[in-house]
Amino acid sequence: MYPVPGLQKRYSMPAAHPLSPEVIEFAMRRALTLAERGPADNENPQVGCVILDAAGTTVSEGWHKGAGTPHAEAMALALLPADVDPHALTAVVTLEPCNHTGRTGPCARALLDHGIGQVAFGLADPGAASSGGGDTLRAAGVPVTGGILADEVRAFLAPWLQRQGGEARG
Ligand SMILES: [Zn+2]
Numbered sequence: 001m002y003p004v005p006g007l008q009k010r011y012s013m014p015a016a017h018p019l020s021p022e023v024i025e026f027a028m029r030r031a032l033t034l035a036e037r038g039p040a041d042n043e044n045p046q047v048g049c050v051i052l053d054a055a056g057t058t059v060s061e062g063w064h065k066g067a068g069t070p071h072a073e074a075m076a077l078a079l080l081p082a083d084v085d086p087h088a089l090t091a092v093v094t095l096e097p098c099n100h101t102g103r104t105g106p107c108a109r110a111l112l113d114h115g116i117g118q119v120a121f122g123l124a125d126p127g128a129a130s131s132g133g134g135d136t137l138r139a140a141g142v143p144v145t146g147g148i149l150a151d152e153v154r155a156f157l158a159p160w161l162q163r164q165g166g167e168a169r170g
Helices: 005-011 021-035 072-078 107-113 133-139 150-156 158-164
Strands: 048-052 058-063 090-095 118-123
Touching: 021 048, 021 058, 021 072, 021 090, 021 118, 021 150, 048 072, 058 072, 072 090, 072 107, 090 150, 107 133, 118 133, 118 150, 150 158
Parallel strands: 090 118
Antiparallel strands: 048 058, 048 090
């Protein structure tokens, strides 16, 4: 186990989480930069994902290129090196991993299927159908921390959130 008093204090991070708040926030800013690569006018939100190993080193990255294409998490999972221990990995995602089966399958399920050790996300998914991914992961025993730089993510996604009227899609 790893001591993480700082992160626990700021985000109620599970005690087993090996990464400091600074590392998580740095990865979240990177994920936001990745999210910007996606189309800003799409029906789906711009989302970025960075997967870190236990040392805080980035092992994979992904972003969403628009409706009908893999979600950011799915892209990052697909690009994971073969030689990493998934249980030692932390997925840092700008938006809560989706929980519903849209055109591409739920990311919460994909993260579980890959055995990802921990998840940190920024903004909670506002969609009635797609929200709850964090709870799905938690119920499966994966430590999840939400709200990382949530204000920055919310500001970034403001146009999309406005278009949604609070309803996210797949
Ligand atoms: Zn998803």
